[in-house]
Amino acid sequence: MLTGLAPVIDPDIHTLILGSFPGAASLRAERYYAHPRNQFWKLLGAVLGEPLYDLPYDERLQRLLARHVGLWDALAACERLGSLDAAIRRPQAIDHLMLRELCPRLSRVCFNGKTSGSYAPLYAGAGYETVVLPSSSPANARLSFEDKLAQWQAINR
Incomplete structure (x- = not known):
């Protein structure tokens, strides 16, 4: 059983981005x-107007929290060989x-891809606004960066 990463959250976030589970x-x-x-x-980075990709990892996380955006995964643990969501077995949700x-100010939960997006009804039922975004994964090559970015702008709405 694999265990996910620690959440990047604080009490002031209003938006949380959930992936499915970290890749290898x-x-x-x-x-x-x-x-x-x-x-x-x-x-x-393009959505928030921040040069996130060019920053050291810890500074990326600081910038997210400064913008009141959190980061986590829908799954706390699972079994999986490789990195593909299709290979996830025995998922355990957070x-x-x-x-x-x-996160008492949290109002919007955005899902990075269809696998994490399958949990959107659970969060919507808990009263959160939910947005399912196209996956940022290299496995999602059917959409161009620009097409993905147009949909990712929903994070700011």
Whole structure:
């Protein structure tokens, strides 16, 4: 059983971005979206008007929190060989109910891709606005960066 990364949250976040579960490169590096071809940091940087991709990892996280944006994964643990979401077995979701206590200002949960997006109804039922975004993964090559970015702008709405 693999265990995910610690959440990047604080009581002041109003938006939380949930991935599905860290890929092998991210687990090895103990950093969100560590695979060099994943477009997450470029997409989010463009949306927030911050040069996130060019910054050291710790500063990226500081900038997110300064903008009241958190980062986590929908799954706390799972079994998986490789990095593809299709290979996830025995998924164990995070305790979404504790978010009310940990992040009282949280109002919007954005999901990075369809796998994490499958949890959107759970969060919507808890009263959060939900937005399912196209995956930033290099495996999602059907959309161009510009097409993804147009949909990722929903983070700011």
